Amino acid sequence: MLIIFSIFLILSYIQIVIISWTIQKMATAIRSDITKRLEKTSYSTYHEREVETSSLDEASALKIEEKLITHQNLTVIMITHHLRKQIQVKLDGVLALS
Secondary structure, three states: OHHHHHHHHHHHHHHHHHHHHHHHHHHHHHHHHHHHHHHOOOOHHHOOOOOOOOOOOHHHHHHHHHHHHHOOOOOOOOOOOOOOHHHHOOOOOOOOOO
């Protein structure tokens, strides 16, 4: 009985390792695809980094946000404490956490 249980544990561990490896490979492929798509846009400099607008004046922050959300080939996930009405009306969806 102990041998069967040991074999079960080993097989479970191998399965977890395979799943973990598969997820890692999928994430790498997705990251590579996103990088290639962003290189085709003029916003490739924003890839994998935050665009900080909180320390800017209102007009400059609004201008940057407008450029980001109106770009055709760019998907934007914006996390903010101050969602401006001018920006909110142009978004496809808003998820508010409270």
